[in-house]
Amino acid sequence: MIKVQAEDFDIGAELAALSEGRHEIGGLAVFVGLVRAKVANDGAPAAIDAMTLEHYPGMTEKMLAGIEREAQERWPLSASLIIHRYGRLVPGDRIVMTACASAHRHAAFEACEFLMDWLKTKAPFWKLEEQDGEGAWVDARDSDEAARKRWETS
Amino acid sequence: MKLLYFAWVKTRIGLAEEEVDPPAEVATVGDLMTWLAARGPGYAAAFAEPERLRAAVNQDFAQMAAPISQSDEVAFFPPVTGG
Numbered sequence: 001m002i003k004v005q006a007e008d009f010d011i012g013a014e015l016a017a018l019s020e021g022r023h024e025i026g027g028l029a030v031f032v033g034l035v036r037a038k039v040a041n042d043g044a045p046a047a048i049d050a051m052t053l054e055h056y057p058g059m060t061e062k063m064l065a066g067i068e069r070e071a072q073e074r075w076p077l078s079a080s081l082i083i084h085r086y087g088r089l090v091p092g093d094r095i096v097m098t099a100c101a102s103a104h105r106h107a108a109f110e111a112c113e114f115l116m117d118w119l120k121t122k123a124p125f126w127k128l129e130e131q132d133g134e135g136a137w138v139d140a141r142d143s144d145e146a147a148r149k150r151w152e153t154s
Numbered sequence: 155m156k157l158l159y160f161a162w163v164k165t166r167i168g169l170a171e172e173e174v175d176p177p178a179e180v181a182t183v184g185d186l187m188t189w190l191a192a193r194g195p196g197y198a199a200a201f202a203e204p205e206r207l208r209a210a211v212n213q214d215f216a217q218m219a220a221p222i223s224q225s226d227e228v229a230f231f232p233p234v235t236g237g
Contacts, residue, residue: 059213125236126161137162140233
């Protein structure tokens with residue numbers, strides 16, 4: 001399931017809904033991404049006041065659904081969930097959540113990490129960081145691309 | 155042709171989206187970038203470093219050599235930074 005939304009989400013309620021009545025599920029892995037107050041730009045740490053996430057409505061849903069389908073094909077998942085927020089967020093706010101349910105833990109853990117690594121480089125979101133009233137677009141990181149590449153199958 | 159711009163591409167051009175009617179010789183994503191770059195200083199700034207840009211045609215990532223047509227939705231943006 002894919003949810004792209006401005007509003008916050010309730011982790012417990014989302015996980016309960018995902019596994020409700022699904023007694024074949026033996027493990028549920030979840031990742032939650034938060035807005036971090038301190039960011040490192042060119043090695044120098046700086047505090048941010050807020051962050052605005054922009055996205056490409058339509059393509060976002062299409063890419064996330066494709067990433068989820070890929071995970072479903074690679075691992076024996078009973079259920080999966082990707083929630084990604086957009087709009088203005090402040091440090092401590094939840095940005096993203098991925099959850100994968102399977103009969104056993106390994107598939108759930110691996111698929112959950114896969115979803116995040118793919119989402120980081122394929123989902124059309126852009127972060128604008130605010131500091132002292134100034135906005136700066138966040139640059140993509142090579143380490144995120146490297147993280148995605150390790151899942152490539154030859 | 156519908157064009158969409160995101161993040162600093164949008165702020166440099168000063169538009170989030172527009173309809174354009176490029177000449178017939180504009181046949182690929184790369185051609186479109188070259189044609190757009192000549193439309194004004196904001197466009198020139200947005201397309202000054204093509205290697206820093208990504209493109210999508212009809213909401214799928216596309217290479218510079220990808221063909222485009224009048225009915226396509228084409229988007230230009232920097233590498234994504236979600237998650």
